[in-house]
Amino acid sequence: MMRPKKHAFEPLLTIEDVAAVLQCSLKTVQRRIDAGDLPVIRDGRMVRVHPADLDRYIKQRRGV
Template sequence: MTVKTVAEVLQVSTKTVLRRIASSELIAVRDGRLLRVRAADLDHYLATRRG
């Protein structure tokens, strides 16, 4: 998923997603110039965030 898609799913801005990636709260991989978040990593983030 792109950063924009993740932002839409989480209902936050793209800057917030980028901050969470920078702080290692959310795992992303670089695909050329783009950052991508795997669906499994987003699911893990959501599961750990909710407790």
């Protein structure tokens, strides 16, 4: 009997998680989000960042 495939979703990151990874303040992360530099997922008041989006953000700024 075959089992249905489970989706392998990556856990979404909170703003606090992102600030810890970037070693910056929550305010700085919020400014990046407001400027459109860091994409987010909004669900009501909840704001989350997909790990791939954070990775892309970091890679784009490596050469800056």
